[in-house]
Amino acid sequence: MQHKSYHSSVFGFVIGILFTTWLLSNRGSQTPTVSTSSTTSTTSQAVKSTTLASVKFPIDNTNIARFYDEYYKYYELNKEWMKKSFLGVHFLQNPNDAITIAEILHDQNIDLVIETGSYRGAAALFFASIMYQYRYNASEKSIRPFKIVTMDINPEAQTYIDRYPLLARYITFIPHASVSEKAKSIVNRTFTELKPSNVFISLDGDHYAQAVYEELLYYQQYALNIGNYILVQDTRLSSKWHTLYCSASKYDGPCNGPHEGLNWFLKNEGQGRFAIDHGKEYLFSTHHKGWVKRTA
Numbered sequence: 001m002q003h004k005s006y007h008s009s010v011f012g013f014v015i016g017i018l019f020t021t022w023l024l025s026n027r028g029s030q031t032p033t034v035s036t037s038s039t040t041s042t043t044s045q046a047v048k049s050t051t052l053a054s055v056k057f058p059i060d061n062t063n064i065a066r067f068y069d070e071y072y073k074y075y076e077l078n079k080e081w082m083k084k085s086f087l088g089v090h091f092l093q094n095p096n097d098a099i100t101i102a103e104i105l106h107d108q109n110i111d112l113v114i115e116t117g118s119y120r121g122a123a124a125l126f127f128a129s130i131m132y133q134y135r136y137n138a139s140e141k142s143i144r145p146f147k148i149v150t151m152d153i154n155p156e157a158q159t160y161i162d163r164y165p166l167l168a169r170y171i172t173f174i175p176h177a178s179v180s181e182k183a184k185s186i187v188n189r190t191f192t193e194l195k196p197s198n199v200f201i202s203l204d205g206d207h208y209a210q211a212v213y214e215e216l217l218y219y220q221q222y223a224l225n226i227g228n229y230i231l232v233q234d235t236r237l238s239s240k241w242h243t244l245y246c247s248a249s250k251y252d253g254p255c256n257g258p259h260e261g262l263n264w265f266l267k268n269e270g271q272g273r274f275a276i277d278h279g280k281e282y283l284f285s286t287h288h289k290g291w292v293k294r295t296a
């Protein structure tokens with residue numbers, strides 16, 4: 001009898017050891033996504049994570065850089081940027097970046113957006129849709145004031161914006177060039193009347209370096225607070241294979257696109273007051289090094 005219970009104890013002990021060993025060895029392989037899910041904003045941060053999963057499935061940063069390069073090319077050559085719509089209006093925004101913009105609008109309680117380059121006004125309608133939600137005061141059942149001022153040398157946006165009267169009342173469309181006296185005076189008048197608390201600026205008009213630089217020079221004054229953003233859109237156009245923007249170099253880089261205009265601004269008038277925020281390039285951004293934050 002005693003003999004039998006001795007055997008049972010030894011058997012139980014061995015089973016316990018085996019089970020514990022199995023549990024420990026499986027803990028790492030159960031969570032293969034830990035290293036990527038702990039990624040906050042940039043791919044370089046992902047490799048710093050040293051979990052068992054990242055040892056088993058290391059992230060190759062060279063592959064990610066090549067993916068970006070190839071994907072920019074694909075995005076441009078296949079005209080992927082032309083394939084989206086918002087409320088049925090042709091929308092030239094990358095959906096990933098659009099959500100990041102929506103996040104900034106909400107998180108900073110933005111009450112004025114200045115956009116250069118309206119095209120058909122879909123981005124303005126997108127901004128207005130988001131802003132309408134968080135500017136609604138539920139207890140008073142009223143909308144706290146907000147405005148989008150958008151401009152384009154092409155006048156077609158107004159027709160599309162007018163399809164949505166609920167949103168159109170918050171959008172001022174200016175059918176003039178972004179740094180024309182007319183555009184400047186309407187932006188200034190809106191700013192004076194609205195007295196905004198936080199401003200978001202999206203530069204999406206002429207993408208040549210000189211034009212981007214001139215827009216930055218003028219519109220920087222409206223980035224009211226430290227933390228407010230100026231988004232220099234489509235920095236991807238400053239890619240070595242892009243013949244339109246990279247056939248001749250100018251300013252401060254290999255191309256003549258948005259990135260060079262921004263670089264020039266950051267090295268001169270913007271120095272010490274604005275900086276690139278890589279945190280907003282979440283996973284994939286067509287505005288790589290284009291999310292510019294006021295820092296002082």
Ligand SMILES: C[S@@+](CC[C@H](N)C(=O)[O-])C[C@H]1O[C@@H](n2cnc3c(N)ncnc32)[C@H](O)[C@@H]1O
Nearest residue numbers: 091092117118119123152153177178204205206
């Ligand atoms: C990339 S599209 C804008 C897309 C739009 N923001 C959207 O998300 O749907 C660029 C626009 O900039 C306009 N544009 C070009 N030069 C301009 C200038 N100097 N001032 C204002 N707009 C300009 C073009 O007519 C074109 O409609």
